[in-house]
Amino acid sequence: MSGTALAPDRTRSLLQATVPLGLGLLVLAGFLVLAGFPVMPAVNALWRGAFGSWYAFSSAALVHATPLIILGLAFTLGSKAGAINVGMEGQFAAGAIAATWVGLHLGALPAMVAIPIVLAAGLLGGAVWITAPVILRIKFGITEVISTLLLNFVGYAAVSYAVTGPLQESGRTYPQSDAIAASARLPQLSHGSRLHLGFVLALVTAALLSVLLRRTTWGFRLRAVGAGPRAAALTGRIPLTKVAGVALLWSGALAGLGGAVEVSGVSYALFQNLSPGYGFTAIAVALLGRERPMLVLVAGVLFGALEAGAGAMQRDAGIPAVAVQVVEAVVIITALLTARRSA
Amino acid sequence: MIDSALLVGFAAASVRVGTPLALAAVGESIAERSGMINLGIEGAMLAGAFGAAVGAAHGGVASGVGAAVVAGLLVATVFAAVAVAARADQIISGTAVTLGATGLTGLLAQRAFTGGNLSLPILPVVHVPVIEHIPLVGPVFFRQTVLTYACYVLIPLASALLWRTRFGLELRACGEAPAAATAAGVHVGRTRALAVLMGGACAGLAGAALVLAQVGMFTERMTAGRGFIAIAIVALGRWNPWGTAAAALLFGGATALQYTFQAAGSHVPYQLFLALPYLLALAALGMAVGRHRGPAALGQSH
Numbered sequence: 001m002s003g004t005a006l007a008p009d010r011t012r013s014l015l016q017a018t019v020p021l022g023l024g025l026l027v028l029a030g031f032l033v034l035a036g037f038p039v040m041p042a043v044n045a046l047w048r049g050a051f052g053s054w055y056a057f058s059s060a061a062l063v064h065a066t067p068l069i070i071l072g073l074a075f076t077l078g079s080k081a082g083a084i085n086v087g088m089e090g091q092f093a094a095g096a097i098a099a100t101w102v103g104l105h106l107g108a109l110p111a112m113v114a115i116p117i118v119l120a121a122g123l124l125g126g127a128v129w130i131t132a133p134v135i136l137r138i139k140f141g142i143t144e145v146i147s148t149l150l151l152n153f154v155g156y157a158a159v160s161y162a163v164t165g166p167l168q169e170s171g172r173t174y175p176q177s178d179a180i181a182a183s184a185r186l187p188q189l190s191h192g193s194r195l196h197l198g199f200v201l202a203l204v205t206a207a208l209l210s211v212l213l214r215r216t217t218w219g220f221r222l223r224a225v226g227a228g229p230r231a232a233a234l235t236g237r238i239p240l241t242k243v244a245g246v247a248l249l250w251s252g253a254l255a256g257l258g259g260a261v262e263v264s265g266v267s268y269a270l271f272q273n274l275s276p277g278y279g280f281t282a283i284a285v286a287l288l289g290r291e292r293p294m295l296v297l298v299a300g301v302l303f304g305a306l307e308a309g310a311g312a313m314q315r316d317a318g319i320p321a322v323a324v325q326v327v328e329a330v331v332i333i334t335a336l337l338t339a340r341r342s343a
Numbered sequence: 344m345i346d347s348a349l350l351v352g353f354a355a356a357s358v359r360v361g362t363p364l365a366l367a368a369v370g371e372s373i374a375e376r377s378g379m380i381n382l383g384i385e386g387a388m389l390a391g392a393f394g395a396a397v398g399a400a401h402g403g404v405a406s407g408v409g410a411a412v413v414a415g416l417l418v419a420t421v422f423a424a425v426a427v428a429a430r431a432d433q434i435i436s437g438t439a440v441t442l443g444a445t446g447l448t449g450l451l452a453q454r455a456f457t458g459g460n461l462s463l464p465i466l467p468v469v470h471v472p473v474i475e476h477i478p479l480v481g482p483v484f485f486r487q488t489v490l491t492y493a494c495y496v497l498i499p500l501a502s503a504l505l506w507r508t509r510f511g512l513e514l515r516a517c518g519e520a521p522a523a524a525t526a527a528g529v530h531v532g533r534t535r536a537l538a539v540l541m542g543g544a545c546a547g548l549a550g551a552a553l554v555l556a557q558v559g560m561f562t563e564r565m566t567a568g569r570g571f572i573a574i575a576i577v578a579l580g581r582w583n584p585w586g587t588a589a590a591a592l593l594f595g596g597a598t599a600l601q602y603t604f605q606a607a608g609s610h611v612p613y614q615l616f617l618a619l620p621y622l623l624a625l626a627a628l629g630m631a632v633g634r635h636r637g638p639a640a641l642g643q644s645h
Contacts, residue, residue, distance in 0.1 A: 031447060035454045084434050086382075132625065142628050143642075145382075145434050146575050153568045153621045161614035280442055287435065322449035322563060329443025336431040336439075 020288060020334035021302055024327035031326060032319070042317045049312025050305035059194035060311065063266060065304025067092070067258045067275070069202040071282030072289060072296040073209050074254035078144075079291055080213060081247035082226040087133065087148025088255040089279030090155030091126035095256025097162050098125030099263045100270040103180030104167070114183040118264050119201075119257060126256015127249055129155065134252075138245045148252075152279065156272075163270055177270040186265035196265035203297065205254070210293035222247055255279065276321065281307070284328040287335040303328075353596075353603045354483040359557065361595020362491045363388070363549040367573035368580065368587045369494070369501050370545020375577055376505055377538035378518035378640040382437025383422040384546040385570025386444030390414035391550020393448040396463060396561035397455050399554070404464050408490070408551045415547020416540060418444050423536040430644035441570070449563045456561065466490060466555045488556040490548065494588070497545070501584040514538055518638030521645040531645050546570065568621070575624035582637050590627070597623050 032039050050061050071088050078085040085091075102121040106114040133147035160175070162168075167177040186197040213219035224232040225243045232238045262274060285303050289296030310324040367388055374381050381387075391411035398410030418440060425436040466488040475481040484491075505511040514534055516524035521531045553569070554561055572594060580587030601616035 031450060035451055037450075037454070086434070086438060136625075136629055140629065145380075146571065146578070147625055147628055149382075149571045150568070150575060150621045150624050153571075154618045157614040157618035157621075160617070161612050164614075165612060280438065283435070283438060284442075318453075320449045320453050320563070323446050325442045325446030326450070327446075329439045329446065332435060332439035332442070333425055333431070336425065336435060337429055 020331040020338070021306075021327070023334055024330035027330045028323060028326045031323075037319055038317065042313050042319050045312045045316040045319075046306075046309035048309075048316075050309035055193070056308065056312075057305070060308035061305040062195050062199055062301065063304070064307040065301045066196075066198045066202050066265065067262050067278045068282050068285050068303050068307070069297055069300030070198075070205060070258040070261060071255055071278055072285035072300050073202075073205055073293055074251045074258065075283055075286040076289070076291045076293065076296055077209065077222075077254060078248050078251035079286065080226045081222045081244045082229060083137070083244050083248040083251070084145050085130070085148050085248060085251045085255070086145055086283070087130065087151050087155075087252070087279070088258070088282060089275060089277070090148070090152040091129045091252045091255035092259040092262070092275050092279055093152075093155035093159045094125040094129035095122035095259030096125075096263045096270055096274055097159060097167070097259075098122055098128075098256070099260035100162075100167060100177050100180060103184035103264060104178060105181075106184045107181040109181075109183055111183040111185075111187070114181065115186060115264065118180070118184045119260050122257045122260020122263075123253040124256065126259065127253040129256065130249060130252025134245050134248050137248065138241045144248060159270065159274065160272055163272060167270055169269075175272055179268045180263065184264060185268055186261065194266070198261035198265035201261060202300070205257075206293040206297045213293065276307070277325065280325075281328055284331045284335075287332050287339075290335070290339065349603070351479065351482050353599055354479075355486065356599035356602060357592060357596040358483060358487060358491060359595070360598045361591045361593075362487070362494055362556065363552040364569060364573055364576060364594050365494050365588050365591035366490070366497070366552060367546045367549035367570055368576040368591050369497055369584045370542035370549075371573055372577045372580065372582050372584055372587045373501055373505065373514070373545075374535075374538045374542035375582055375641055376518045376638055377514045377535045378521060378638055378643060378645070379426065379535050379539050379542075380433050380437070380574070380642045381419070381422055381426075381440075381539055381542055382434060382571070382574065383418060383440030383444070384437075384542060384573060385566055385568065386441035387415040387418040387422075387543045387546035388550040388553070388570045388573075389441075389448050389564070389566045390418045390444045391547030392554045392565055393452060393455075393550070393561055394547065395551035395554040399464050400455075400462070404466050404555055407464075407555055408548070411547040411551035411554075412544050413547070415543045415545070415550065417543075419540050419543020419546070422543070423539045426644070427532055427536045427539060433642050433644065445564055448561075452561055452563060463554075463560055465559050488552070490552040490556055493548065498584045498588045505584070510534075515638070517645075518640055521640050521643070525645075535645075546573075549573070572620060572624050575628055578637065579624075579627040579630075594620050594623065 029039055051057055098121040099118045103118045133144045136142040136147050137144045163175045169176055169178045189195045221238050221243050233240050285299045286296055289299035306324055310321040313319045314321040367384055371384055391414050394410035394414030395407040399407030422440045425431045426433045468486055471485040475485040513529045517531045517534050524531050576590045577587055579590040597620045
């Protein structure tokens with residue numbers, strides 16, 4: 001492993017990451033023109049919301065980037081083992097529900113204890129949500145694609161039930177929960193900023209996953225199963241379904257952690273539509289990051305900026321934020337097509 | 344007497360609600376028989392719904408149905424270009440296509456329906472003479488809109504196409520053993536692209552049924568995973584149009600339960616009924632297993 005040999009490769013990867021994003025923005029601009037929206041105000045708002053000031057970048061872009069990085073890593077973990085987790089929206093919701101439920105009852109505990117409990121609840125919630133797809137895959141060989149996808153909608157319904165039923169605020173007026181205990185909230189990184197400790201957690205998770213995948217036997221087995229299941233099986237030393245199943249389980253747990261971090265660091269309560277589609281956006285993040293944890297980090301920040309910009313675009317230029325999904329689609333497709341050529 | 348009226352009402356609602364699912368699933372069963380699993384039909388259905396609303400608002404229901412088919416075809420073309428022609432991963436390309444269609448319809452809807460679209464013409468219920476009077480069967484199946492009747496025609500048509508024509512044989516060969524099909528002189532790429540386009544047209548029709556026969560307007564993300572449910576339905580229906588239609592009816596029933604229970608003033612949380620079709624689909628996947636594995640080369644690029 002020589003660092004100098006890797007450097008040009010990293011630069012090229014970064015370049016490769018900006019091309020799909022630029023293309024995506026161009027396509028969106030094209031559709032804006034076609035639909036008769038004023039383009040310059042839209043682009044202005046997008047830029048201001050994402051990079052316009054240090055406050056915009058740290059308190060909007062990086063705050064949006066946090067769940068995207070965690071979910072992007074979750075997708076990467078499954079994908080490396082050949083398992084496609086398209087149910088991250090559902091696991092995110094389950095993690096958020098679990099974290100909220102726990103976080104409402106931890107008022108007496110100090111933050112040093114309360115926060116880890118909330119995060120663990122998120123991990124557990126996400127893992128529980130993906131259990132059925134894992135069992136279906138391991139025991140019956142049923143693809144996780146459809147099962148995880150379907151459970152997204154059950155997750156939405158579960159949040160809707162929680163905030164109108166057992167977890168509804170004491171006032172019983174709005175479909176939302178009470179705020180979680182102050183000690184269960186992730187602290188802000190600097191005074192007056194909305195950026196919270198969850199961002200650091202996302203960085204640490206990326207570094208950890210990078211090491212796990214590259215430097216451990218577990219990571220090697222995982223990549224072997226994902227790259228060539230038949231070859232991996234022929235070695236006779238890798239329990240194929242078990243490796244993929246465990247990777248999928250952790251993928252779900254990580255997505256649940258994403259939900260817990262969002263509740264504990266941003267919203268402090270459970271709401272409907274807590275995720276504006278993070279579970280799908282994160283697939284674009286993972287692919288743009290070529291499923292390498294440290295590059296996923298960079299892609300997550302870019303997409304966080306895009307989400308922040310989309311919010312500003314909706315507020316200032318009246319363009320629905322959902323339009324950024326066009327950019328995501330173009331990014332995914334471009335990444336798919338170029339990955340094949342360079343592989 | 345009241346009970347039987349309730350039952351007929353429930354069954355008729357099941358057929359109405361099941362129609363978009365059946366249309367999308369019949370199309371998807373053709374695509375999957377050719378080896379293509381298209382998660383983009385969720386997007387094609389959404390585009391169809393948008394097309395139907397725009398077309399109907401400007402030129403009546405017939406234009407709505409036509410525009411829906413065109414929109415579904417356009418979305419399927421993108422999927423075919425990426426997943427068939429460029430041989431990219433089917434699952435990921437399908438997800439991307441659905442994302443793109445969601446973003447684009449959301450963006451365009453803002454422009455198209457700024458003044459609200461309350462005056463959307465909708466499809467009338469057509470009573471089929473004579474047979475509508477058959478007890479139970481008549482009121483349930485033959486007092487529906489023309490899109491439900493289109494579904495009755497499409498099911499045997501798709502079945503005949505798959506099992507009674509040379510093209511169907513070639514199509515299924517592409518799904519079972521594409522290399523062998525190529526060796527036999529079948530153009531696998533072209534056949535799969537055609538199958539995907541048929542699926543897209545059907546998904547577009549499904550979107551039209553949703554807007555013009557059920558909801559009466561377009562809203563952002565209104566398909567809410569129905570396209571994904573259709574994919575589960577295809578597996579439950581064992582990749583065969585007849586089985587698929589029966590499974591779609593079952594799901595229509597699961598959805599219609601919600602209305603029936605609400606009308607009866609039940610205290611069960613309505614979210615349970617919202618989740619029911621998806622849970623049922625999950626259970627169906629588990630039950631469908633072992634008996635039929637589906638096309639051998641499903642999801643593999645060639």
